[in-house]
Amino acid sequence: DTAVSQTPKYLVTQMGNDKSIKCEQNLGHDTMYWYKQDSKKFLKIMFSYNNKELIINETVPNRFSPKSPDKAHLNLHINSLELGDSAVYFCASSQDTLAIYNEQFFGPGTRLTVL
């Protein structure tokens, strides 16, 4: 049974479109994250939610909007897609916000390609 799942696994779309990526965790964790991994494998946090509340919002264009309908779900909506948005997006979860105590569990990633 998958701990952190993401859909879709692959997403190919045209510039200017709007798309969403969904994430679900069945670990009972309170905190969820979105990361972006670029073509050089550099991994950077975008957002973090704790108990459905936004707690970390890095310098991300406001075209990116996360939504957490409940503790088990954190979706990422992207408006007006640009070429530079092409990357692998990872969802992750942890028991709470303290990274020193909590392992972050990562989903398999969503490879977004903007043409």
Add this chain to the structure above:
Amino acid sequence: AQSVTQLGSHVSVSEGALVLLRCNYSSSVPPYLFWYVQYPNQGLQLLLKYTTGATLVKGINGFEAEFKKSETSFHLTKPSAHMSDAAEYFCAVSVRLFGNEKLTFGTGTRLTIIP
């Protein structure tokens, strides 16, 4: 600001040889350090972490890392490489952000195992 630097974006070792992946950190306060592994087309998985206490930390799959404050290092080692160790390895440091912590990742080291 806290950061980690991984020396060597690619490391190749022969099967059965010692694996050494280097990570140096920069931190104004005692850091919490992590190593994650990413197998092809998968999310990241925690290998090991250092928070406080014993400076030699053992992780999964026979890996270990030693926290050396004098050298600001947290190098990852494994005595004998196995083909299944081929993956991307990320060093990370925990950064406190307004009471919530986030992981800042290094740029990764791709480990190739030569048969």
